[in-house]
């Protein structure tokens with residue numbers, strides 16, 4: 001039986017994912033489309049890894065495989081040395097578009113995983129109170145999803161994923177559908193929760209700024225086939241939430257470096273800290289992919 005090669009919390013080893021090509025059999029067109037090619041990454045316990053890359057480079061496919069919702073064509077993933085073979089409660093998943101149960105209240109949504117784990121009712125209530133509070137939704141426990149704003153629904157999804165205490169959180173563009181101000185608030189809250197709970201987080205985003213603000217490391221994926229181009233260490237100070245880090249020159253440089261990698265330019269690893277990027281480049285690097 002395959003075993004993990006490291007003691008990383010998450011070990012992604014040589015993941016390939018191919019899909020049948022749509023135009024299969026016509027002329028010389030290839031029969032297969034390679035969505036992910038030889039993707040290997042290790043994530044340490046308590047680490048925050050962000051994944052960025054152009055549309056179609058396989059970010060969601062990789063997250064689905066990590067979640068156990070899809071299988072790789074080859075390669076393996078280990079969590080705590082155990083091979084991932086399907087979905088499990090050791091991983092909390094926050095996907096795009098909320099995916100709350102519309103017939104359940106906020107509290108019932110948050111308690112869902114606890115019900116599956118057969119946690120007694122009184123205990124469930126205490127846990128849901130804690131996480132509803134943690135995401136700032138006190139007073140909304142008995143509301144249904146249709147009575148909430150997009151940002152509030154997203155907070156419920158985060159509380160639901162956290163409530164059953166998974167050690168790993170997998171988040172796919174969780175803040176994509178909210179306005180810019182709410183997004184910054186949710187980023188701050190996620191960092192606060194992460195520091196409080198010590199989870200290991202893999203976070204997919206189109207926003208370079210979001211990735212740099214949140215993560216310890218940013219994995220930059222290239223496309224066609226989807227593969228890891230480089231993993232960038234984000235050596236910016238913490239705690240970052242409720243700070244003015246986003247407007248610092250240091251932050252601008254790191255963001256610019258990731259942007260250059262995505263533009264297929266060689267990253268300036270030793271960027272001079274006191275010189276700012278050109279206005280055009282700085283604006284480009286803040287744009288979503």
Ligand SMILES: Nc1ncnc2c1ncn2[C@@H]1O[C@H](COP(=O)(O)OP(=O)(O)OP(=O)(O)O)[C@@H](O)[C@H]1O
Nearest residue numbers: 019020033035053054055056057058059060061062
């Ligand atoms: N079930 C499928 N069948 C065929 N092709 C698929 C399937 N799922 C994904 N793909 C293809 O695999 C590639 C990667 O898709 P994926 O959704 O993982 O990309 P992504 O990086 O998450 O994109 P985006 O940033 O736009 O969400 C795309 O070219 C997509 O068309």
